[in-house]
Amino acid sequence: MSLAISIVSGGLDSVVMAHLLCEEGHALHLVSFDYGQRHVKELEYSRLCAKRLNAVHNVIDLRGVGAVLGGSALTDNSIEVPHGHYASPSMAITIVPNRNAIFLAVAYGVAVAQNAQLVATAVHAGDHFIYPDCRPDFISKFDEMQRVAVEGCGDPNLKLHAPFVQKTKSEIVKIGARLNVPFNETWSCYEGLEVHCGRCGTCVERREAFDLAGVLDPTEYSG
Amino acid sequence: MSLAISIVSGGLDSVVMAHLLCEEGHALHLVSFDYGQRHVKELEYSRLCAKRLNAVHNVIDLRGVGAVLGGSALTDNSIEVPHGHYASPSMAITIVPNRNAIFLAVAYGVAVAQNAQLVATAVHAGDHFIYPDCRPDFISKFDEMQRVAVEGCGDPNLKLHAPFVQKTKSEIVKIGARLNVPFNETWSCYEGLEVHCGRCGTCVERREAFDLAGVLDPTEYSG
Numbered sequence: 001m002s003l004a005i006s007i008v009s010g011g012l013d014s015v016v017m018a019h020l021l022c023e024e025g026h027a028l029h030l031v032s033f034d035y036g037q038r039h040v041k042e043l044e045y046s047r048l049c050a051k052r053l054n055a056v057h058n059v060i061d062l063r064g065v066g067a068v069l070g071g072s073a074l075t076d077n078s079i080e081v082p083h084g085h086y087a088s089p090s091m092a093i094t095i096v097p098n099r100n101a102i103f104l105a106v107a108y109g110v111a112v113a114q115n116a117q118l119v120a121t122a123v124h125a126g127d128h129f130i131y132p133d134c135r136p137d138f139i140s141k142f143d144e145m146q147r148v149a150v151e152g153c154g155d156p157n158l159k160l161h162a163p164f165v166q167k168t169k170s171e172i173v174k175i176g177a178r179l180n181v182p183f184n185e186t187w188s189c190y191e192g193l194e195v196h197c198g199r200c201g202t203c204v205e206r207r208e209a210f211d212l213a214g215v216l217d218p219t220e221y222s223g
Numbered sequence: 224m225s226l227a228i229s230i231v232s233g234g235l236d237s238v239v240m241a242h243l244l245c246e247e248g249h250a251l252h253l254v255s256f257d258y259g260q261r262h263v264k265e266l267e268y269s270r271l272c273a274k275r276l277n278a279v280h281n282v283i284d285l286r287g288v289g290a291v292l293g294g295s296a297l298t299d300n301s302i303e304v305p306h307g308h309y310a311s312p313s314m315a316i317t318i319v320p321n322r323n324a325i326f327l328a329v330a331y332g333v334a335v336a337q338n339a340q341l342v343a344t345a346v347h348a349g350d351h352f353i354y355p356d357c358r359p360d361f362i363s364k365f366d367e368m369q370r371v372a373v374e375g376c377g378d379p380n381l382k383l384h385a386p387f388v389q390k391t392k393s394e395i396v397k398i399g400a401r402l403n404v405p406f407n408e409t410w411s412c413y414e415g416l417e418v419h420c421g422r423c424g425t426c427v428e429r430r431e432a433f434d435l436a437g438v439l440d441p442t443e444y445s446g
């Protein structure tokens with residue numbers, strides 16, 4: 001049984017990925033990051049996911065890092081979260097500089113310490129438009145870099161796994177539906193209110209994904 | 224004038240690198256990491272370096288990361304720091320899994336946020352034997368990965384700079400002597416006592432470097 005260090009934010013994509021890895025027979029060790037995001041609501045959902053799947057879970061404090069990476073609407077409360085479609089240019093303000101490389105490098109550290117075989121990330125095709133560190137080329141370059149960086153440490157077959165890198169969010173919703181993922185225990189909204197706002201980029205993307213997948217969306221939206 | 228985000232531990236190599244970059248005319252922004260190392264003595268020396276060079280300085284709290292990367296003598300107090308030569312197999316216990324990739328990924332985040340042109344690291348040839356993430360191949364693979372990861376963000380010419388990657392520690396000592404670096408304001412020892420222990424791997428390496436360089440070693444050693 002192989003051990004997968006899986007980055008889980010508590011969002012729809014990463015929670016579906018955790019369920020998928022579990023179904024595929026991997027032992028799971030989830031890592032989540034508190035990087036001073038505007039709200040830590042999604043972290044509650046990562047905890048529910050770990051509990052449901054009986055997985056080890058580390059919530060790693062990276063607030064010291066978030067503090068020096070200012071200027072994103074996702075970490076800086078003085079910047080307004082943009083409304084509109086996820087793939088529109090206005091979403092560039094939601095870029096947290098180098099976030100995925102930082103998260104993945106930490107996850108690889110955990111993977112070496114735990115002798116794991118996989119580091120898993122739920123980046124998906126819909127992210128490619130605005131987040132350079134979600135593209136297939138980034139995934140392959142990161143994997144190559146890590147093979148050199150940890151050579152001789154941990155499992156020699158350790159590799160980066162990005163099962164959704166070529167999948168759309170609606171395909172992820174379909175996979176989640178097949179696996180009976182409780183979608184209401186996932187959080188997408190950039191705002192951290194009681195229920196999903198329904199208007200920010202990631203809410204728009206979430207609604208569209210359920211619609212395109214033909215899967216009933218159990219999410220409660222306020223707008 | 225280009226801005227260099229420079230990772231400075233407070234050790235001899237990184238402090239000499241900061242002085243070198245300063246002499247070369249770069250604007251300096253130093254980043255140091257508190258990752259739960261056994262002692263934070265070296266961080267005091269990074270602060271002295273920043274003050275001396277009038278550089279911006281962030282000491283970034285990564286203790287949450289260090290806590291999940293257990294099993295190294297550098298972060299785990301229950302593991303004894305090995306004595307002997309730095310390049311001996313017993314020094315493997317001083318590997319902190321994926322440390323340089325983590326530090327560099329964070330430094331790149333700062334570089335994008337600050338529109339910097341360089342990320343600088345003081346890895347050197349003497350590190351190659353035991354730390355896989357100090358080798359030239361790692362540096363080039365990391366640079367390639369980052370070009371993809373932050374494409375379209377920050378300065379398009381941002382690159383990784385490792386001026387000592389082919390230099391021995393004694394060559395670094397010679398460069399430091401030429402630049403009048405106050406070597407007694409650098410810290411190498413893996414132990415965090417009042418003065419350098421003189422016996423741990425990095426003390427042995429430090430003494431040897433001064434000796435080979437033919438430079439007077441101002442360091443006070445207890446043993």
